[in-house]
Amino acid sequence: MTRYTENDLRTVFADHSKDGPVPPPRLELIVRRGRRARLRRRAATGAVLTGAAVVVAGVGGFLPDVNRNTTGSASGLSSRATISAKPSGTIRGMNGETLSVIHSETHRTMGAPVTVVYRPTSVSTGYSIRCTDPKAWVVIHHVRTGEADFGRCNGSGDGPDSENDALSVAPGWLDEPQTLKIWVFPADAPIAEGHWKDDGTPNPDVPLNNPYASCKKANRKLGLCDGKFIQDVVHVKPERLAAVVKRRQGEPWTVKVYDRPAGS
């Protein structure tokens, strides 16, 4: 049986990493994306200030009633819980730490935003979203940090989909409730193919720097590729797709917010 030395390991890593095509950093793109995230953060913060009343939950806090049925706000910006589940259990975070579910909601709303408000207990706040249909699309806007996530609703059963740390959270993170704005769209929503295939491999037909590369008919102003929204647009402006899909009731999906106990 072959045994290896630590030097074998260093050599293997050096050999396999030396021949890759490493282009220079795309600084303009990095700064543009960074600025866009900041702009989103400002816009999102403004939306919250003018938004509807929200449900606040946290450790030892209010747990929404099962089967509580409320409607969207007068502004039409968000809908409220249709079904809520009592959170339970613990999971392992991305760094091996124990995280507890501090808030959980289950909804059937598709094609319209759902606002989820929770009170974090540490800077390690994470979340997961699981859908009955794993092919459903999900967009999550983190209202105060300006971060946004987008993809198929097919996370694995264990662990959070994302998790914060001391630097990723917004200033004053623990001082007030935090808000996620979530859109779930049906699997057949008009969304164009993106840079990532469903199996997680890059799609050579849709390069990162040109999502319109394979479109027969592109409408860059509206963000459409052959009549479907490009994924970058859905990611940043999900309300455009929502206006097409329109609010509907679908299969249930659940969002869970995880955190470390306060002071840990």
Add this chain to the structure above:
Amino acid sequence: MDGFTEYAGHSHERLCRTAYLLTRNWATAEDLVQTALVKAWTVWRRIEGDPDRYVYRIIVNTHASWWRRRWRGEVPTEVMPEGSAGRDLAKTVTDREALWAATGALPGQQRAVVVLHYFGDLTHQQVADVLGCSLGTVKKQLSRALARLRVDSTLHDPDMEEAVR
């Protein structure tokens, strides 16, 4: 922004190579590094000390997040490919390919620990700082990874011994 351009310029290649060792895909590695640098840019003024710690941490966490969301089909193997006996050049190459394949089958955190320590040259404590876990956890993960890879830290490399003779 003060220092960011310089940092990105001189670190980008190293970060991409590190990300490649985590992802095994150059396009994914570049995406991962770009995502990490975007996040770093937005909090640049709040990063104290060496930005590497924060950027490495984003890379590892983002990769874990992507892995969960997109790459569930990747299943770690329990047994690494077997090599043959002897230590001639051809066999050494074959063995190292087996070792490369085996590192790709390590669970995510073990792979991150091994890559950061043996490729990034981070100390155990620095790896713990990057991953936000205890020194003990890093040592435990590293020990398990080396056992799985059949890397014996007490063995000396014959080529190295010959070279210094």
